[in-house]
Amino acid sequence: MNALQRLVIASGGMHAADQIALVAVPIVATLVFDASPHTLGVLVACQSLAHLLGSLPFGVWVDRAPLLPLTRFAVALTAMGSMAAAVSAATLQLIPFALAVTFMGFGMVLFMLTTLSILPRLVEKPALASSNAQLDLARTLATFLVPLALGFALTGGTASLVFAVASLFAVGAWFALRTLPPYRSAQTDHASITERLLAGAVVVAREPLLRAIALCATSWNFAFAALMVVAVPLLATEYGVSASRFGTVMAAFGLGSIAGAWTMRRFAQRVRPGTVLLFGPASSLLAATLMLGGAPLGFGSAVMGFFFLGFGPSMWLSAQNAVRQAVSPPDRLGRVNAVIQTAIYGVRPIGALVCGWVVGEWGVLPGMWLVVAGFALSLVAAVLGGLRAVDDYSSLNPRL
Numbered sequence: 001m002n003a004l005q006r007l008v009i010a011s012g013g014m015h016a017a018d019q020i021a022l023v024a025v026p027i028v029a030t031l032v033f034d035a036s037p038h039t040l041g042v043l044v045a046c047q048s049l050a051h052l053l054g055s056l057p058f059g060v061w062v063d064r065a066p067l068l069p070l071t072r073f074a075v076a077l078t079a080m081g082s083m084a085a086a087v088s089a090a091t092l093q094l095i096p097f098a099l100a101v102t103f104m105g106f107g108m109v110l111f112m113l114t115t116l117s118i119l120p121r122l123v124e125k126p127a128l129a130s131s132n133a134q135l136d137l138a139r140t141l142a143t144f145l146v147p148l149a150l151g152f153a154l155t156g157g158t159a160s161l162v163f164a165v166a167s168l169f170a171v172g173a174w175f176a177l178r179t180l181p182p183y184r185s186a187q188t189d190h191a192s193i194t195e196r197l198l199a200g201a202v203v204v205a206r207e208p209l210l211r212a213i214a215l216c217a218t219s220w221n222f223a224f225a226a227l228m229v230v231a232v233p234l235l236a237t238e239y240g241v242s243a244s245r246f247g248t249v250m251a252a253f254g255l256g257s258i259a260g261a262w263t264m265r266r267f268a269q270r271v272r273p274g275t276v277l278l279f280g281p282a283s284s285l286l287a288a289t290l291m292l293g294g295a296p297l298g299f300g301s302a303v304m305g306f307f308f309l310g311f312g313p314s315m316w317l318s319a320q321n322a323v324r325q326a327v328s329p330p331d332r333l334g335r336v337n338a339v340i341q342t343a344i345y346g347v348r349p350i351g352a353l354v355c356g357w358v359v360g361e362w363g364v365l366p367g368m369w370l371v372v373a374g375f376a377l378s379l380v381a382a383v384l385g386g387l388r389a390v391d392d393y394s395s396l397n398p399r400l
Contacts, residue, residue, distance in 0.1 A: 003122055003180055003181070004119075004122050004123070004131065004134070006176050006177065006179065006180055007115060007118065007119070007122070007135065007176075007177075007180070008134055008135055008137075008138050009138070009172075009173070009176040010071070010075070010173040010174075010176040010177045011111075011115060011135050011138040011139060011173075012138035012139070012141060012142060012173075013075075013169045013170060013171075013172040013173030013176065014074075014075060014078060014107075014108060014111050014169070014170060014173045015138060015139040015142040015143070016142040016145075016146055016166070016169040017078050017079075017082055017104070017108075017166040017167070017169040017170045017173075018078070018104070018108045018142075019142045019143050019146040019147070019254075020082075020146055020150070020162055020163065020165065020166040020169075021047060021082075021085070021101055021104050021105075021163075021166065022047065022228070022250075023146060023147045023150050023246070023247055023250050024150060024162050024163065025043050025044060025046075025047060025101060026040060026043070026044060026228060026229075026231070026232050026246060027150070027232070027246060027247070028089055028097075029043045030232060032089055032092065033092070033094050033097075036360065037229070037233065037356050037359045037360040038356050038357065038360050039094075039356075040229055040232075040356055041229050041352045041353050041354075041355060041356020041357065041359075041360075042098070042352075042353065042356070043097075043098055043101065044225060044228050044229050044348075044352040044356075045225075045348070045349035045350075045352040045353050046098045046099075046101045046102045046105070046349075047101055047102070047104075047105055047348070049102050049105065049349050050102055050103075050104075050105030050106040050108070050109045051105065051109050051341055051342065051344075051345030051346050051348065052342060052345070052346035052349060053106075054105075054106050054109045054110065055109055055113070055338045055339075055341040055342040055345070055346065056335075056338050056339070056342055058109060058110045058113050058334075058338060059113060059200060059334045059335040059336075059337060059338020059339065059341075060196050060334070060335060060338070061110075061334075062110075062113045062114055062117050062334030062335075062337075062338070063117075063196070063331065063332065063333070063334035063335055066182035067114050067117060067118050067182065068177065068180050068181065068182045069182065070110060070114050071110075071111060071114040071115070071118070071177055071180075072174055072177055072178075073110065074107045074108070074109075074110035074111035074114060075107065075111065075170050075171075075173045075174040075177065076107070076170075076174065077103065077104075077106050077107030077110065078104050078107030078108060078111070078166075078167075078170040079107075079167045079170035079171055079174070080103065080107075080167075081100050081101070081102075081103030081104035081105075081106070081107060082100075082104055082163050082164070082166040082167035082170060083163070083164065083167045084096065084099070084100035084103060085097055085100035085101055085104065085163040085166075086160040086161070086162075086163035086164040086166075086167070087100075087160065088100050089160040089163060090160035100163075104166075107170070109341065109345075112337075112341065113334055113337050113338060113341065115135065116321065116324070116325070116333070116334075116337045117333050117334050117337070118180075119131055119132065119135070119325065120325045120330065120333070125325075125326055125393060125394055125396075126269065126393060126394050128321075128322040128325050128326060128393055129264060129268035129269070129273070129318055129319055129321075129322035129393055130264065130265050130268040130269065130318075132264075132317075132318040132321040132322055132325075133261050133262075133264035133265040133268055133318040134261075134265055136257075136261040136264070136314060136317055136318050137258065137261040137262060137265060139257070139261070140254060140257035140258040140260070140261045140310070140314055141254075141258060142254070143250070143253060143254030143257045143258075143310065144251055144253075144254025144255045144257065144258050145251075145254065146254070147246075147247045147248070147249075147250030147251040147253070147254055148247065148248075148251035148254070149247075150162060150247045150250075196335060200332050200334075200335025200336050200338060200339050201335075201339050203328060203329065203332055203335075203336050203339075203398075204336055204339045204340060207327055207328075208385065208386050209323055209327055209385075209386060209387065209390065209396075210323075210324065210327060210328070210336065210340065211385065212381060212382065212384075212385025212386055212387050213320045213323065213324065213340065213385075213387070214339075214340050214343045214344060215381040215385060216277075216281060216378050216379075216381040216382045216385065216387065217320070217340070217343070217344035217378070218343050218344050218347050218381075219281075219374050219375070219377035219378035219380075219381055220280075220281060220284060220313065220344075220374070220375065220378040221344045221345060221347050221348050221351065222347045222348070222350065222351035222374045223284070223288065223351065223370075223371045223372075223373075223374025223375045223377075223378065224309075224348070224351070224374075225347070225348035225349070225350075225351030225352040225355070226351040226352065226354065226355035226367065226370050226371045226374060227288070227309075227355075227371045228352065229351075229352050229355040229356050229359065229367070230355055230359055230364060230367035230368055230370075230371065231246055231249065232246050233359060233364045233367075234291070234302075234364050234367075234368060235249070235299075235302065237364050238364060238365075241299055245299070248303065249302050249303055249305075249306040250306065252303040252304070252306040252307045252310070253306040253307065253309055253310040254310060255307060255310065256306065256307035256308060256309065256310025256311035256314070257310035257311070257313075257314040258310075258314075259310075259311050259314075260310060260311040260312060260313070260314030260315040261314045261315075261318065263315060264276070264314070264315045264318040264319070268318065268319075268322075272390075272391060272392075273319050273322070273323070273390040273391070273392065273393060274387060274388040274389055274390045274391065275388075276315050276316060276318075276319040277316060277319055277320060277323075277382055277387035277388065277390060278379075278382050278383065278387065278388050279312050279315065279316070280312040280313045280314075280315060280316025280317075280319075280382075281312075281313075281316070281375065281378040281379040281381075281382050282312065282379055283308045283309070283311060283312025283313070284308070284309055284312060284313055284375040284378065284379075285372070285375040285376055285378075285379050286308055287304075287305040287306065287307075287308035287309040287375075288305065288309070288368070288371050288372045288375045289372060290304060290305040290308070291305035291306075291368065292365070292368045292369070292371075292372055320387075322393050323390060323393070323396060324336065324337065324340065326393055326396035326397065327396050327397065327398055328398060329398045330398075351374065354370070355367050355370055355371070358370055
């Protein structure tokens with residue numbers, strides 16, 4: 001088994017644990033803690049808070065330390081957070097549960113940053129998109145299988161068990177990483193943390209493609225976090241189904257993500273990158289519009305909407321990761337990724353809190369209109385930001 005395959009296996013374990021949290025938190029909040037829309041928004045925000053607080057310092061760390069120990073540490077954080085969430089759910093402790101979910105998020109943030117820096121050391125530039133898609137395929141399998149299983153197995157009585165299972169997935173990821181080389185950083189400067197962070201921010205600010213990716217993904221993630229808040233109430237009030245059916249639509253999201261990642265793995269070098277970078281946000285806008293207007297058509301329109309929401313953005317994720325890795329200076333890649341991750345995932349708590357407030361004050365449909373607006377802004381950023389002009393990955397090089 002080669003290094004890339006081990007990285008793929010570890011990615012699958014970590015994303016399975018993360019997906020359990022993503023799907024289980026809204027359901028557990030409703031079934032176990034009887035949470036209000038405002039509280040539900042806070043709990044969903046806790047899942048993304050780690051991106052806001054951890055990405056920048058972790059990015060500096062990734063550029064200076066051996067990557068394998070960092071990756072193992074990230075896995076350990078997720079495992080411990082998962083077990084803490086299991087205990088909190090079993091004992092009906094809401095605040096410890098929120099803290100444990102946040103702790104899980106810190107592990108996932110660090111894991112994502114380390115793998116994004118490891119991959120360019122494993123493959124050549126033309127293979128970056130397909131290799132990113134291979135990693136993403138592990139993620140998408142988790143986004144399909146985990147919600148499907150939780151849709152049948154997750155109840156108020158099994159809430160603590162599913163988080164214990166998440167911990168086991170993280171432990172499996174740790175064992176998959178045990179034989180990877182350390183991938184030591186070549187960085188030797190002694191600049192302050194602030195100076196190093198500014199160096200990464202300068203790359204993002206001066207590179208038009210990185211700016212466009214950040215703006216596009218920021219709008220998309222605001223909308224996605226808002227959708228995670230409004231989805232369960234939407235299913236109950238507009239589609240007339242129980243909260244547990246949220247697992248079914250998330251399984252459709254996972255199936256769409258698998259299809260998108262598989263498509264990119266097979267055809268990444270045949271499809272023009274600019275086309276993929278526009279298709280992702282466009283398909284998201286289509287999905288949200290379908291969910292907003294499709295309630296009279298039945299539950300199937302929600303399933304179809306979540307499928308589209310998985311398919312296009314999964315392709316977009318592989319393409320934009322390849323662009324990031326190609327245009328960023330290697331010695332600043334960790335910080336560049338950290339700056340972008342802070343922007344795009346740090347906005348998720350804001351999206352969750354804003355949508356929780358909108359749904360609590362005005363109802364479900366205004367919350368869905370907020371989701372549609374976010375995805376529309378994402379498409380506008382992609383169209384106007386120059387992403388459509390990317391013809392191939394081999395021609396992309398750092399400009400600094």
